[in-house]
Amino acid sequence: MMSESILQKDHPRILIPELCKLFFTNGWVTGTGGGISIKYNNQIFIAPSGVQKERMEPDDIFVQDMNGADIEVPPYEKNLSKSQCTPIFMCSYIERNAGAVIHIHSPELVKLCLLNPENELRISGLEMIKGIYNEEKGRFYDNDEEVIIPIIENSKYERDLVDTFQLALMKYPSTSAVVVRNHGMYVWGSDWKSAKTQCECYEYVFNIMVFKKINNL
Amino acid sequence: MMSESILQKDHPRILIPELCKLFFTNGWVTGTGGGISIKYNNQIFIAPSGVQKERMEPDDIFVQDMNGADIEVPPYEKNLSKSQCTPIFMCSYIERNAGAVIHIHSPELVKLCLLNPENELRISGLEMIKGIYNEEKGRFYDNDEEVIIPIIENSKYERDLVDTFQLALMKYPSTSAVVVRNHGMYVWGSDWKSAKTQCECYEYVFNIMVFKKINNL
Amino acid sequence: MMSESILQKDHPRILIPELCKLFFTNGWVTGTGGGISIKYNNQIFIAPSGVQKERMEPDDIFVQDMNGADIEVPPYEKNLSKSQCTPIFMCSYIERNAGAVIHIHSPELVKLCLLNPENELRISGLEMIKGIYNEEKGRFYDNDEEVIIPIIENSKYERDLVDTFQLALMKYPSTSAVVVRNHGMYVWGSDWKSAKTQCECYEYVFNIMVFKKINNL
Amino acid sequence: MMSESILQKDHPRILIPELCKLFFTNGWVTGTGGGISIKYNNQIFIAPSGVQKERMEPDDIFVQDMNGADIEVPPYEKNLSKSQCTPIFMCSYIERNAGAVIHIHSPELVKLCLLNPENELRISGLEMIKGIYNEEKGRFYDNDEEVIIPIIENSKYERDLVDTFQLALMKYPSTSAVVVRNHGMYVWGSDWKSAKTQCECYEYVFNIMVFKKINNL
DSSP states (O other): OOOOOOOOOTTTHHHHHHHHHHOOOOOOOGGGGOEEEEEEEEEEEBBBBOOOOGGOGGGEEEEEEEOOEEEOOOGGOOOOOTTTTHHHHHHHHHHHHHOOEEEOOOOOHHHHHOOOOOEEEEEOOOOOOGGGTTTTEEEEETSSOEEEEEEEEEOGGGGHHHHHHHHHHHHHOSSSSSEETTTEEEEEESHHHHHHHHHHHHHHHHHHHHHHHHOOO | OOOOOOOTTSSHHHHHHHHHHHHHHHTGGGGGEEEEEEETTTTEEOOBBOOGEEEEGGGGEEEEEEOOOOEOOOOOOOOOBBBBBBBHHHHHHHOOSEEEEEEOOOHHHHHHHOOOOOOEEEEEEEEGGEEEEEETTTTTOTSSSSSEEEEOOOOOOOGGGGGHHHHHHHHTOSSEEEETTEEEEEEEOOOHHHHHHHHHHHHHHHHHHHHHTTOOO | OOSOOOOOOTSHHHHHHHHHHHHHHSSGGGOOEEEEEETTTEEEEEEEESOOOGGOOOGGEEOOOSSSSEEOOOOOOGGBOTTTHHHHHHHHHHHHHHHHHEEEEOOHHHHHHOOSSSEEEEEESOOOOOOOOOOTTTOOOOOOOOEEEEEEEESSSSSGGGHHHHHHHHHOTOOOOETTTTTTTEESSSSHHHHHHHHHHHHHHHHHHHHHTTTTO | OSSSSSOOSSHHHHHHHHHHHHHHHTTSSSSGOEEEEETTEEEEOOBBBOOOOOOOGGGGEEEEOOOEEEEEOOOOOOOOOTTTTTHHHHHHHHOOSEEEEEOOOHHHHHHHHHHHSEEEEEEOOOOOGGEETTTTTTEOOOOOOOEEEEEOOOOSGGGGHHHHHHHHHHHHHSSSSSEETTEOOOOOEEEEEHHHHHHHHHHHHHHHHHHEEEEEE
């Protein structure tokens, strides 16, 4: 049941399907991969699990409060379940006061992980890091600074990532993203615009990093 | 003649043209290559042969029963013939109880074949294999398992692939796909969603596999 | 002035802008590059020169007869001139009885030229050559045959390519395409569908050829 | 407030959002990067700073005169600020009598910079340089000429690029573009069509140059 007004084009029930369609085109959420959550009027909107991300409809979205109690769920006959990323989404809301969290399966990032066995990514010397937010300093990076992003190891189930995700948040107070090796990335921001545009900046710099590594630059 | 109601957006006469347009954009069915078939109410819907896949219309689709007898055919003046993949489509329906079968000419896969002279592909260590269905075990793969996909040799005509295709099905009871070397792939699933999203997962992991092989990773 | 009825969606005044928009998305005609011509009711429709190919309008198209005499021209105030490819388009109509000719600036092909100093391209072992038409034999290639495409050297002006283009047609009676080194390609067919889908097949195999060459396969 | 009529589809308030959407699709202005300005009736239209370039609306655009005095600004509640590229846009209008200026964060160009430590790019031997305008000679390049594009070093803020940008204009009177290392490029032309199509030609040749360099061609 969708009780609230969704006339606004920036309402999560409109935005989430629209953004997922864009992310699908980007190659970030193909094969039902990835997910997204947006906080709105203190309610948490969450995309369903295991669906084609480019075909989502407004009433496919789950709504819960900050304690995880359901406020609205999709129609019963749609047989949908909440994103398996929910525990990590909530962790970003609680630990980082995020306004939106995006999970993507970027192939570019998986390639970068394959080239980088370390447990963090270090990026510098590119203009586009000016679009990445330093959560500790409360401002965007300068282009002469270094961005460090933690990599955590993948697990069998998304829910088993919560502990290492939380550790990464503590150890890297500046970061607005956590990479899951050979899997993808979680990115959050103060609102959906920040989460989305940071995703684009990360994707951009990962693409350049892969290029540098395979060409020994 | 199209007798049945096609008001539903998930009817094969609507879905097949729509999916083919998407696959064209993906680069999977350019140059009239590829094909698709969907089972619906125990009828088999099949795209026509040798047409521009992004310009298909609802009444271009052939409908036959499980024995191959025509139920509906496109208007005579359209001069269309049934997909040359039909024998392989039917083989997937009969041997694997598929709900839909997709044939794509993925360039990424052709590149992977060129790098891999073996008669199977082995994939592991990637999150996206969780979107691939293990037909033998009746569940999706875990991300710590290995997916093995058979490669059969190409033939002059699509119809001559049936025997080796059938052998591959017998030898690889887990697989939901058969690769045809330097040609493309057949992927099936319990319904069109499963066939399509598995296609996307295969394409994703093939892209990473090519990257690994050319960079000796 | 546009006198003829253009209600049909396959009329060249509708098709040419639509195809050019698609080719632009393919990266084949960016920067005003490339061109297209379609024969219709024995009239030759030709795109204008030096315009943004994705923004063409129905009345931007020139129409001439087989002798080159203008039948219809775009409105005077649009200040358009006929494609500089016109002499080569006409050569394909006259020498090969083409129904449509496409000129694209494929970057993939330019890369292949840079890797291949010879004056022809030889392609074999790929399913997609089944979509290429053998003009001499009057049938499509089998996938176990070899396709040979002539490469001619680039000239300062498009019009200066006519002589070598004509020589290539004579020397390669099978070919449905002529490559211009570090520049692009002319592809023709019995109608626009044949020219377009062959373009797609050539682009596909060129992409694989580049991959093979840079990886020594 | 938008006082002027924007009925024409080539009005900057229509064109700027439309072009930015296209550039976003090209990967040139993701993550709020890049910018664009168009001169129209002697007024300078400028996109806002730090916004999602694919979601711009007609009334998001700033209008100023050639002296930098505001003529029209976006609604107060939108909380927008003028593009940080404005000083460089104005420099192109004043020094080169440009009709439009485009700033893109092309990843292809960043890769080329990483491969090319020199302070200029030299391009030759490609047909597509015929779409690049030689500002000194007042004509397009021939395909047998060499195009030389200056590279300036990046700075912390866009505004600090003005001096070196101006020096590059003086030292390279032929150029219609200035590259900012590991950052992007400014391209201008006599009107928006010229700026845009030159952008496409530069992007095309940069892509080929990267290919040549990594393959030692």
